Amino acid sequence: MSSGIIIDAEPKASQGPGAAPSERGAISGGGSARSWLGARLNPFLFAVMAAAFLLRLHAASGTFLNPDEPDAFVLPDLISEFTDIDLNPKLSPEEKEKAKSGPG
Numbered sequence: 001m002s003s004g005i006i007i008d009a010e011p012k013a014s015q016g017p018g019a020a021p022s023e024r025g026a027i028s029g030g031g032s033a034r035s036w037l038g039a040r041l042n043p044f045l046f047a048v049m050a051a052a053f054l055l056r057l058h059a060a061s062g063t064f065l066n067p068d069e070p071d072a073f074v075l076p077d078l079i080s081e082f083t084d085i086d087l088n089p090k091l092s093p094e095e096k097e098k099a100k101s102g103p104g
Contacts (some may be wrong), residue, residue: 085091085099 082100085096090100
């Protein structure tokens, strides 16, 4: 009975153009440079990303919710005004709708 396993009994040549990649790297001397770069690439990329994030954070710190830009505060003011109108017991429902629609 056959188990379906094929065994390659021919010896492989250890020299020539078909040499294994680990042998080629050791022969050409490029293995040490690749291992050096591979060991330092992730920390380097992390440092670059961290520096970019800090630069972006610094650039955005002076512009977000700047008091010189009143458009950033319009929605919170509208919500507080609508709440004040809704909670005013002196206004009828029609007057509340008229007050919410604004002047004019």
